[in-house]
Amino acid sequence: MKKLFILPAGILLFTLFVFLGYLSFGSHKFNGEVLQQPMKAAPIVLRANTGPIRLEDYRGKLVLLYFGYTSCPDVCPLSLANLKMALNELTPEEAAQIQVIFVSVDSARDTPESLGNYVKLFRDGFIGATGTREEIDLMTSAFGAKYKINPPDANGNYSVDHTSFTILIDRNGYYILKFPHGTPPLEMSEDLRYLIKNEIPVSAQILAGPTYTPVVCAVTLVPQYVQVGEWMYQHHCAQCHGAELAGNPAWQIPLEDGSHLPPPLDQTGSAWQYSEPDLLNLIKEGRNLDQPIHMPAFKSALADWEIQFIMTYMKSKWDVNQLNYQHGFMTLTPQATPTSQSTPLPPPTPATPSP
Numbered sequence: 001m002k003k004l005f006i007l008p009a010g011i012l013l014f015t016l017f018v019f020l021g022y023l024s025f026g027s028h029k030f031n032g033e034v035l036q037q038p039m040k041a042a043p044i045v046l047r048a049n050t051g052p053i054r055l056e057d058y059r060g061k062l063v064l065l066y067f068g069y070t071s072c073p074d075v076c077p078l079s080l081a082n083l084k085m086a087l088n089e090l091t092p093e094e095a096a097q098i099q100v101i102f103v104s105v106d107s108a109r110d111t112p113e114s115l116g117n118y119v120k121l122f123r124d125g126f127i128g129a130t131g132t133r134e135e136i137d138l139m140t141s142a143f144g145a146k147y148k149i150n151p152p153d154a155n156g157n158y159s160v161d162h163t164s165f166t167i168l169i170d171r172n173g174y175y176i177l178k179f180p181h182g183t184p185p186l187e188m189s190e191d192l193r194y195l196i197k198n199e200i201p202v203s204a205q206i207l208a209g210p211t212y213t214p215v216v217c218a219v220t221l222v223p224q225y226v227q228v229g230e231w232m233y234q235h236h237c238a239q240c241h242g243a244e245l246a247g248n249p250a251w252q253i254p255l256e257d258g259s260h261l262p263p264p265l266d267q268t269g270s271a272w273q274y275s276e277p278d279l280l281n282l283i284k285e286g287r288n289l290d291q292p293i294h295m296p297a298f299k300s301a302l303a304d305w306e307i308q309f310i311m312t313y314m315k316s317k318w319d320v321n322q323l324n325y326q327h328g329f330m331t332l333t334p335q336a337t338p339t340s341q342s343t344p345l346p347p348p349t350p351a352t353p354s355p
């Protein structure tokens, strides 16, 4: 009876591990179309019912921009309804980091006031805005959008043809991605959630250069290896670097004799900034061995493969950007400075100097 139970439970546990591994380390494939070259959004002023607004006012948020007009029979209401549903998929905290702006290209009929009322029908917080003909032309051409006002019928009614994709501007003000018309709300929300969670904006990752694979994190950590690594870590390293890899609480305070207390090895430390061979070498050879407090050499106590298991465990505590960085998929550039909205990454100088 017992044996019968253990097998399914084992399979379940294994599946769970694989799934958790996938959740935390899996690559994100964007559903929207990622621009090969992110574009700094032009400094544009629009008129909303609250007064003039500038795109820069929303730095730190993700902006979803859509061009349309309120008399639009089907395309615009569908797009706005999809945006509303995409935001509904997110938690209120996540949704608060997104600003939807609906820009009317039909300023002859749409006023900032009527636009304000129109977008409110979809979701509170959506902004409706428009501008003079020149402002609209400047804005549409800046984003590669097009529109055409058709000749009026006998009653003076007219329709407007317009591009119907949704433009996504990242927290640093870069146009990085567009959702084609009809992108399912669930797919949009997946991309949005990824962008909200990612500390380094995708624009910075793309701008970082050709060494970076913009949307794929190719580092896969096998959950079982992580587990073995954790066990070994607890036996060989935890007494100095802490059970949770957080290092000695006072690691940043320099000691009088010039030695260093054990630094953190998780994402708050700088271990992720070493290449894999350098890290292996550091653990094998130790560091500052002549100092009273030092990193001991492990080459006689542990085989290389054992150290590699420990490194896999350490990596499971790093974020996707740090993993990408260590594996050379991403470089840190000035643009990679996180915005005030996100928690800053540690500076790229190692916390403890190498001899």
Ligand code: HEC
Pocket (backbone or CB within 6 Å): 233, 236, 237, 238, 239, 240, 241, 259, 260, 261, 262, 263, 264, 265, 269, 270, 271, 279, 282, 283, 287, 288, 291, 293, 294, 295, 296, 298, 310, 350, 351, 352, 353
């Ligand atoms: C006896 C205490 C001690 C043990 C045990 C120990 N370390 Fe260290 N470790 C240190 C100290 C102290 C430093 C800082 C050394 C320096 O820079 O002078 C350090 C530094 C490091 C660094 C460099 C981190 C950085 O950001 O520069 C890594 C990586 C590291 N240790 C990994 C390990 C691993 C993996 C183990 C287990 C196999 C381990 N350590 C076991 C004390 C220890």
